[in-house]
Amino acid sequence: MSKLRVGIVGLGHNGFAHAVTYFHHPRADLVGICDFDPTKTAAFKAHVGAGDEVVAYTDLDEMLERANLDVLSVNTSDHLHAQPFVKGLEAGCHVIVEKPMGNTLDDLYLMTEAARKSDRKTMVGQILRFNPFYQEVHRYCASGQMGQLFYLEADYIHNLHEQADPSRINPYIGNINWYLEHEKVLVGGCSHQFDLLRWFADSYAVEVQGYGNSIAFPAMKHPDCMCCVVQLASGAICKLTGAYGNVGPRPDFNNLEIYGTRGTIRQGKVYLGEGHDNVTVQDLSDREIEGHPYEPEIEHFLDCILNDTPPLVDAFEGANSAAAMIVATEAVETHRTLAVPYFSR
């Protein structure tokens, strides 16, 4: 069985989990791990008991030069995705980057331009597309059983006050806590949900507007609560809220509601038929899995490389999901209605 040589840049909370998955994967050889902070790569090696076969780097250029990688996985903070993504492609790697693909439109333009010039595979880690619950919802929408979708909503409401912990200040990226400085709740959080809504509706954003406030988690530089309305090209309307300062757990199913001319999905149930009462009900709630299904996401990307098939969320799909939420943040912060650019291959 062919094995792919994998390197990972960014060994923080999320990169660590990716690295563990690659380390144990039968079709991957994890040969390089890179973080500015050498204690993070050392902690990973100690955790999995890796020997000299996994080489630790503090400089991405050096890893790309020496490690002869097939695949680069980018797990740096949201505002630092673009440079490693572009460098990976230019070095001839297939590149998978965490969601959100980028934190600004400029990042997305750079990254999609690099993807256009490259013959390598790209993928954005929109992990909820690998959750069986959302896959089942997608099957209902894509099969036509829901009729024409006219309204969709979902939220990312999650208490993330722990991100303000002083241990998150990183001396290697300008002595900042990037969550407090750069995180945008619609981009970092709601890019998960907007990517799903777009996938269900098989469409893309054309225009956005919204409101925000900084009441519940004012340590964040951008508003910690933002609500936006997105007009899709299909005619359907989406509403999303991102908020990081709530009390208690996240809402069930991230408040996903989908309304079509022949069906409704709400609180984990599918209603098909007509009107109020003449409906059949299917309960999908047992399909949802907790946490992050890293294994199927990584399995899918490795499969696409080995079998030369298109990834479910390539750089252009990922850019169209991130772009709407980046522009929605700008709409909130400038009190304007704004057009969303479309990224085509």
Ligand SMILES: NC(=O)c1ccc[n+]([C@@H]2O[C@H](COP(=O)([O-])OP(=O)(O)OC[C@H]3O[C@@H](n4cnc5c(N)ncnc54)[C@H](O)[C@@H]3O)[C@@H](O)[C@H]2O)c1
């Ligand atoms: N899929 C999900 O549901 C999910 C969950 C959590 C985080 N994430 C995403 O994963 C990414 C990482 O988040 P995190 O919480 O692990 O962040 P983190 O701050 O814990 O880790 C990022 C690491 O990258 C390193 N780094 C940054 N730029 C580098 C460079 N050029 N070279 C070497 N090292 C570099 C930093 O030193 C840091 O250790 C973010 O984009 C985040 O949004 C996704």
